[in-house]
Amino acid sequence: xxxxxxxxxxxxxxxxxxxxxxxxxxxxxxxxxxxxxxxxxxxxxxxxxxxxxxxxxxxxxxxxxxxxxxxxxxxxxxxxxxxxxxxxxxxxxxxxxxxxxxxxxxxxxxxxxxxxxxxxxxxxxxxxxxxxxxxxxxxxxxxxxxxxxxxxxxxxxxxxxxxxxxxxxxxxxxxxxxxxxxxxxxxxxxxxxxxxxxxxxxxxxxxxxxxxxxxxxxxxxxxxxxxxxxxxxxxxxxxxxxx
Numbered sequence: 001x002x003x004x005x006x007x008x009x010x011x012x013x014x015x016x017x018x019x020x021x022x023x024x025x026x027x028x029x030x031x032x033x034x035x036x037x038x039x040x041x042x043x044x045x046x047x048x049x050x051x052x053x054x055x056x057x058x059x060x061x062x063x064x065x066x067x068x069x070x071x072x073x074x075x076x077x078x079x080x081x082x083x084x085x086x087x088x089x090x091x092x093x094x095x096x097x098x099x100x101x102x103x104x105x106x107x108x109x110x111x112x113x114x115x116x117x118x119x120x121x122x123x124x125x126x127x128x129x130x131x132x133x134x135x136x137x138x139x140x141x142x143x144x145x146x147x148x149x150x151x152x153x154x155x156x157x158x159x160x161x162x163x164x165x166x167x168x169x170x171x172x173x174x175x176x177x178x179x180x181x182x183x184x185x186x187x188x189x190x191x192x193x194x195x196x197x198x199x200x201x202x203x204x205x206x207x208x209x210x211x212x213x214x215x216x217x218x219x220x221x222x223x224x225x226x227x228x229x230x231x232x233x234x235x236x237x238x239x240x241x242x243x
Contacts, residue, residue: 002050006030007058011135011142012083012175016056019176028052037065044072054183056081063112063119070124081128081183082120084113086168086194086227088131095166096228099190126188132175133168133194133229145169149205149215158216163202164224170195170236178236192229197238207243
């Protein structure tokens with residue numbers, strides 16, 4: 001069974017690719033240097049040629065690109081997934097969020113992701129929209145929490161971690177597993193993927209420090225927000241079990 005993934009040079013898609021391949025998928029990368037994201041006919045030709053059962057759109061790119069992929073998936077009767085983010089909610093929108101929570105972010109990134117979600121659903125009501133939290137990796141590298149912590153150490157020599165902030169977050173491998181479960185066992189809808197069942201950022205970083213003892217962590221209370229997301233339909237390991 002074939003799947004097309006965009007964004008395989010990003011953070012989440014490589015882990016999802018590995019997991020889906022373990023489950024028997026052949027994952028084909030969408031290469032922007034070979035298929036123009038502005039040329040719908042070229043995209044249609046590429047996707048027809050591959051003949052996938054699934055398209056997962058991880059990559060950053062225009063809302064027109066996202067809409068085109070959603071439209072082609074509808075035309076060819078292919079399951080389509082758009083990977084979104086908890087950042088569609090502002091810091092003032094107090095969580096935990098569920099699928100009824102109304103996105104209100106007004107920063108550029110949050111607005112962009114909201115626009116992509118809307119564009120996909122407007123043209124393909126059977127799109128899966130999957131909102132992810134901050135990803136937790138396993139070492140330095142890529143755009144994820146552990147790398148952020150190491151960069152903070154390099155710049156400031158200490159990590160000031162707020163005990164008043166409850167981030168939405170998941171380990172990358174758990175995100176990949178949850179995503180597979182969603183597209184395999186659930187109908188098209190909005191889904192929220194978050195492992196955080198009650199930890200503040202200071203607690204999370206303190207527990208990660210066990211695996212990364214060079215990190216120096218100090219508690220702060222300067223940033224107050226609750227970004228947690230709750231979706232009981234999504235099967236994902238919880239931080240209380242992992243940490």
